[in-house]
Every structure is written in C-alpha cells, then in structure tokens.
Amino acid sequence: MINIQDMRDTARGLLTKKEVRAVIGYRRSTNGMLAEPVVITDPAQADELIWDPTCFHNLSLYLVEDRKFLTHVRKTADAPIAIVAKGCDARSIVVLMQEHYFERKDVYIIGMSCEGSGVLDERKLAAKGIRATDAAFDGDDFVFATAQGEQRIAAREVMADRCLECREPFPKEHNAVLGENKTGRELNAPFTALHRFEELDAGARWKFWEHQFERCIRCFACRSVCPMCYCEECVVDSISFPVTGQTSAEEKANRVRWIERSATRPENMTYHMTRVLHLAGRCIDCNECERVCPVNIPLRLLNNKMEREAREEFGYEPGASIGGPSLTASFLDTDPGKFIR
Amino acid sequence: MSHSQAEVTQAEASGEFEPRIVAFLCKWCSSAGSDLAGVSRMQYPSNATPITVPCSGSVSPMYILSAFKKGADGVLVSGCHIGDCHYIEGNFLARRKIHLVKELLGFVGIEPDRFRMSWVSAAEGAKYSNVIKDFVEDLKPLGPQNKMKADRS
Incomplete structure (x- = not known):
C-alpha cells in the first residue's frame, strides 16, 4: 500500500x-x-x-x-x-x-x-x-x-x-x-483479448476492421497522446515541404503523399497500419491511444498483435533495457523465414 | 504505356481478371534475376510491374501499404538470399520487417496470398519466372483487391 x-x-x-x-x-x-x-x-x-x-x-x-x-x-x-x-x-x-x-x-x-x-x-x-x-x-x-x-x-x-x-x-x-x-x-494471461479476437476467421476479422476503419475521423488523438510518436514530421502530414513563391502548382501536386488526410476507409487503414508498424517493438501497451479515441476504435488489438509477434517470433520485449538493440534495427539468424519463397 | 501494361489492359478488356502485381526487386539480385529471365526469353505472365529498390531492407512498410492503397492486387518483395546481401545484413532486417507487415495484413483480414516475399539471386531467372507464375495463379481466384484500394472516382 x-x-x-x-x-x-x-x-x-x-x-x-x-x-x-x-x-x-x-x-x-x-x-x-x-x-x-x-x-x-x-x-x-x-x-x-x-x-x-x-x-x-x-x-x-x-x-x-x-x-x-x-x-x-x-x-x-x-x-x-x-x-x-x-x-x-x-x-x-x-x-x-x-x-x-x-x-x-x-x-x-x-x-x-x-x-x-x-x-x-x-x-x-x-x-x-x-x-x-x-x-x-x-x-x-x-x-x-x-x-x-x-x-x-x-x-x-x-x-x-x-x-x-x-x-x-x-x-x-x-x-x-x-x-x-x-x-x-x-x-x-497476457494477450487474452487478442487471443479471443484471433479465434475469428479472416472474413469475420475483415468485417470487424472494415467497420472500425470506416469510423475513424482522423483526429490524430492517438498520435498526439503517444509518447513514441515524437517525430518532428509525421509521414501523414508532410508539413516541412517548402512552399515558396516559386513553388509551382505541379510541384505541390506531385510531392509524395503516402497517406491522404481524407477520412476514408483505405486512407484510415493505411494510417493505422503505418502507425502500428512504426510502434512495433516500441509500444509498451500503456493503451493511451485507445483511451483517448473519440470513436472507441480498439487500437490495443493492433498494438498487441505486433507486441506478441515481436515477443514470440523474435524474443523481443519492448522497454526491457536502455542499452539493448531495437526490434527492427536488429536481427537474429534464427528469425522466422519459412514464409519466404 | 509499356508493353506489359498494354497486355494487362488488353486482357482486362477481354473480361478475364488479370491481377496487377507490384514487385519490389532489390537492385543486386532479384532485379538482375528478372533481367536474366528476360534475356533468356523465359515465358512468364506480364502482370508484375517491377520497381527496383537498392535493397530489400530498404523497402519500408509504407511502400507496401501504399501499393495496396493505390490498387495493387498483389505485392511482391524480393531480395538476395540470406547471406548474399550486398550490404551484408539488409535482407536480415527485411525479413523481420516484412514478417511484421505480413502478420499485420493477415490480422486485419487481407488474404495472406496477396503479399509475398521471395529470395531470387541474379542467376535465378527461372526461379523469378516461377515466382511470378505462382503468384498470378494464386491471385486469380482472389479477384480484385478492394479492401485497401482507395476510391479515386
């Protein structure tokens, strides 16, 4: 106490x-x-x-x-x-x-x-x-x-x-x-919610996520509240693209935009999947993203999926040591490779 | 419009579904492998649009998701065999990253067959043509990819 x-x-x-x-x-x-x-x-x-x-x-x-x-x-x-x-x-x-x-x-x-x-x-x-x-x-x-x-x-x-x-x-x-x-x-047991969700087949999982991604309003609360989302420029905004008097309309139109800001399902999917991949091996499951979500998208499932993959396939535990290697900047000879043809 | 694209469009006009594949090929092995398949005059489907990247380790998950978003029916990432990477460890890093992407795509309910990774060396023209053949065979029954494709109409 x-x-x-x-x-x-x-x-x-x-x-x-x-x-x-x-x-x-x-x-x-x-x-x-x-x-x-x-x-x-x-x-x-x-x-x-x-x-x-x-x-x-x-x-x-x-x-x-x-x-x-x-x-x-x-x-x-x-x-x-x-x-x-x-x-x-x-x-x-x-x-x-x-x-x-x-x-x-x-x-x-x-x-x-x-x-x-x-x-x-x-x-x-x-x-x-x-x-x-x-x-x-x-x-x-x-x-x-x-x-x-x-x-x-x-x-x-x-x-x-x-x-x-x-x-x-x-x-x-x-x-x-x-x-x-x-x-x-x-x-x-760890990942209880994830296990329960994974019992669904692929079709049911898609139905679920289709609905969830449809609802995202792209307020970026999940990004703002996350201590790991500290990039000066997020891949979603391209804010540092210099626009001067000389910048032509063509240049502006042709710059790389990986994700559009419109809140449509494909854009939302790309945003959320990118977000979770950027957090793989870094997310420590504080679940603030899910708590602040105004439309209650279960982001924890996505985060947990990556966390469990890292733990079970690569033996990686996020936040275990200050001097240790990071998940995606290190590798082991024993990493799974059976899926590769 | 390149020759291969023209063929795909032609096939689409005839009503049969022809999947569009975006293939990220590493500059040192797989890209040379696809070249070998070409100069050896091997016959394989023209559905894949090759994009040469410096290394399979340089393929950001962003590329893959973006390809799906822009309407790819399948995405292939191909690099040097383990131990043969020009940059020593690029493909080891790719193996980890791509594993995560693959798991995530499957998790949200996208057909696992839509995304594939292979190791093709510069001497394996025949393997490259087989990889593409198999991929096209597996993609045809799945039909067009509409789950992630952005509606640009």
Missing part, C-alpha cells in the same frame, strides 16, 4: 534541494473523480499531487514535450526533470532513452508500483452505472465516493484490460520507488 504523503515528500524534497527543475505528476482535476497531469516547480505545490486509480495517463509524453520545448527555445536543462511513473510508464521512458531521445541523467524517475492492482477503466465503471466523485486504492479493491456513500468494488472488475494482463506492474527503472514489487501477479 502506497502512502500518498511519501510521494509528496519525495517531490517536495527534490524541489527544495533543487535536485530537479520540475516534477511531472498527477493532481485532482476540476472534473470530479479524474486525475489530471500537472507539472509543479514550487515545493509548496507538492501537496497537490495525488495517486489513485484514475492516474491512467502515461506522463512520459510530457518528457517528450519538455525536450521538444527545450530544443525550440535552444536551451539546455540545468537539472533533471522528475516524473511520477507506473510500471508501464517507466518502460516507455526506457524506450525513449534507448532511442537516445534523452539521457538517463536528464530524468529522475519516481516509480510507483501498481502492486496487486492497476488503473481504472472509466468505461467499465460507467457500464456498472456508478457515478463517483472520488476513487482510492485499498488493497485489492477500489473505493469510490458516490452520492449514495462509499462504494467498494473489487479492482479486477473495473480495472483496465491492459492492467489485468500486465506482466510488470513494478517500475524496474527508477531513482526512487514507492510500493512493493509484485511482478508476476498476472491477473489475466
């Missing part, structure tokens, strides 16, 4: 001693139960920090934002930045460091172990018809404050799928860590 005060004290200590320039954490949002990300720079703000089942955001996104900002203003950081990270978030920070997006010394990781629990899936709670104003961890249960009084629900029932299948609820990479290491507590 994590004592929230310990986390606040850690953050306050770091800021007071000026060991870090800021702490990225969670605070209570103005909208009732949910947590929201916050960056604090003043030790006095440390008491705003919270830790509860609604802390589902992957905060490593803000490390990427911070690095982008520093590059933009052409400054170098004088001190590391601290971040509150769950097991999955810590893995995504490892992937970012593996790709040399920033160095280990640039970040101070305050690890939070999810222990036997995980974070809440709002949709599961809504399906139960519970409207809560506050949520808290309590052993294997979540305790919600509702208008009818306190309501206690087994965490398993309303926990996000990825947390049920989580293999590493303890942040291995950390500077300070709170909570016990309960690695190996797997509540559901």
Whole structure:
C-alpha cells in the first residue's frame, strides 16, 4: 500500500534541494473523480499531487514535450526533470532513452508500483452505472465516493484490460520507488483479448476492421497522446515541404503523399497500419491511444498483435533495457523465414 | 504505356481478371534475376510491374501499404538470399520487417496470398519466372483487391 504523503515528500524534497527543475505528476482535476497531469516547480505545490486509480495517463509524453520545448527555445536543462511513473510508464521512458531521445541523467524517475492492482477503466465503471466523485486504492479493491456513500468494488472488475494482463506492474527503472514489487501477479494471461479476437476467421476479422476503419475521423488523438510518436514530421502530414513563391502548382501536386488526410476507409487503414508498424517493438501497451479515441476504435488489438509477434517470433520485449538493440534495427539468424519463397 | 501494361489492359478488356502485381526487386539480385529471365526469353505472365529498390531492407512498410492503397492486387518483395546481401545484413532486417507487415495484413483480414516475399539471386531467372507464375495463379481466384484500394472516382 502506497502512502500518498511519501510521494509528496519525495517531490517536495527534490524541489527544495533543487535536485530537479520540475516534477511531472498527477493532481485532482476540476472534473470530479479524474486525475489530471500537472507539472509543479514550487515545493509548496507538492501537496497537490495525488495517486489513485484514475492516474491512467502515461506522463512520459510530457518528457517528450519538455525536450521538444527545450530544443525550440535552444536551451539546455540545468537539472533533471522528475516524473511520477507506473510500471508501464517507466518502460516507455526506457524506450525513449534507448532511442537516445534523452539521457538517463536528464530524468529522475519516481516509480510507483501498481502492486496487486492497476488503473481504472472509466468505461467499465460507467457500464456498472456508478457515478463517483472520488476513487482510492485499498488493497485489492477500489473505493469510490458516490452520492449514495462509499462504494467498494473489487479492482479486477473495473480495472483496465491492459492492467489485468500486465506482466510488470513494478517500475524496474527508477531513482526512487514507492510500493512493493509484485511482478508476476498476472491477473489475466497476457494477450487474452487478442487471443479471443484471433479465434475469428479472416472474413469475420475483415468485417470487424472494415467497420472500425470506416469510423475513424482522423483526429490524430492517438498520435498526439503517444509518447513514441515524437517525430518532428509525421509521414501523414508532410508539413516541412517548402512552399515558396516559386513553388509551382505541379510541384505541390506531385510531392509524395503516402497517406491522404481524407477520412476514408483505405486512407484510415493505411494510417493505422503505418502507425502500428512504426510502434512495433516500441509500444509498451500503456493503451493511451485507445483511451483517448473519440470513436472507441480498439487500437490495443493492433498494438498487441505486433507486441506478441515481436515477443514470440523474435524474443523481443519492448522497454526491457536502455542499452539493448531495437526490434527492427536488429536481427537474429534464427528469425522466422519459412514464409519466404 | 509499356508493353506489359498494354497486355494487362488488353486482357482486362477481354473480361478475364488479370491481377496487377507490384514487385519490389532489390537492385543486386532479384532485379538482375528478372533481367536474366528476360534475356533468356523465359515465358512468364506480364502482370508484375517491377520497381527496383537498392535493397530489400530498404523497402519500408509504407511502400507496401501504399501499393495496396493505390490498387495493387498483389505485392511482391524480393531480395538476395540470406547471406548474399550486398550490404551484408539488409535482407536480415527485411525479413523481420516484412514478417511484421505480413502478420499485420493477415490480422486485419487481407488474404495472406496477396503479399509475398521471395529470395531470387541474379542467376535465378527461372526461379523469378516461377515466382511470378505462382503468384498470378494464386491471385486469380482472389479477384480484385478492394479492401485497401482507395476510391479515386
């Protein structure tokens, strides 16, 4: 059981001693139960920090934002930045460091172990018809404050799928860590949802995806929320194409556009498949993309498919080590090749 | 319009389905292999449009998806045999990447026969012609690829 005060004290200590320039954490949002990300720079703000089942955001996104900002203003950081990270978030920070997006010394990781629990899936709670104003961890249960009084629900029932299948609820990479290491507590077997989906035949799978890709509105929320989608120029936009007074209409028309921006099924398919291939071996299953999707496209299935392929065929685990090779820039002599004629 | 394209269009006019194949051939082996098939006057279907790339490892998944989006009925990626890569390890990297693409295409429900990879060396003109023959045979019963094809009408 994590004592929230310990986390606040850690953050306050770091800021007071000026060991870090800021702490990225969670605070209570103005909208009732949910947590929201916050960056604090003043030790006095440390008491705003919270830790509860609604802390589902992957905060490593803000490390990427911070690095982008520093590059933009052409400054170098004088001190590391601290971040509150769950097991999955810590893995995504490892992937970012593996790709040399920033160095280990640039970040101070305050690890939070999810222990036997995980974070809440709002949709599961809504399906139960519970409207809560506050949520808290309590052993294997979540305790919600509702208008009818306190309501206690087994965490398993309303926990996000990825947390049920989580293999590493303890942040291995950390500077300070709170909570016990309960690695190996797997509540559901990994890839349960994926296995269930793959039992369908190809025709049924196509029917399913045809419908899903039809619905995408190309808001790019999945791209914006993903800490791994940090490219300056996305293959989808071609924003850096220089358009000057001399650029002819023909040049503009003939430039390579791999994916059009129109939200039609073939374009959406190409976008989503490209997205998931670019995330292969990098996605650590924080599932933020699926959570923010306004039309609820089950992106986790696609991500999981790649993750499982990497794990079973290439023995690759994303976010395992900072110095390790990346999935698509390395190979083994034993890689499968039977499909090649 | 090249000779092969003209033939395909002609066949389409006669009502029989002729699949269009986009073949990404590596410059050092498969492209030379297809050349050998040509200069040896081997007979094989003219459905494949070859695109020479520097190495099979340089084939981005983007190329493959884009080919399907632009209406290819089948996509072939062909490179040097394992161990023969001009750039030492390009085809090892390709093998990994292409495996992921193949799995993903199958996962969303696109017929697995629409995408193929082969190793064809510069001396294997006969193998190249067989690869294309087999591919066309397998594609014909599948009919046109409409799942990913963008509607440009």
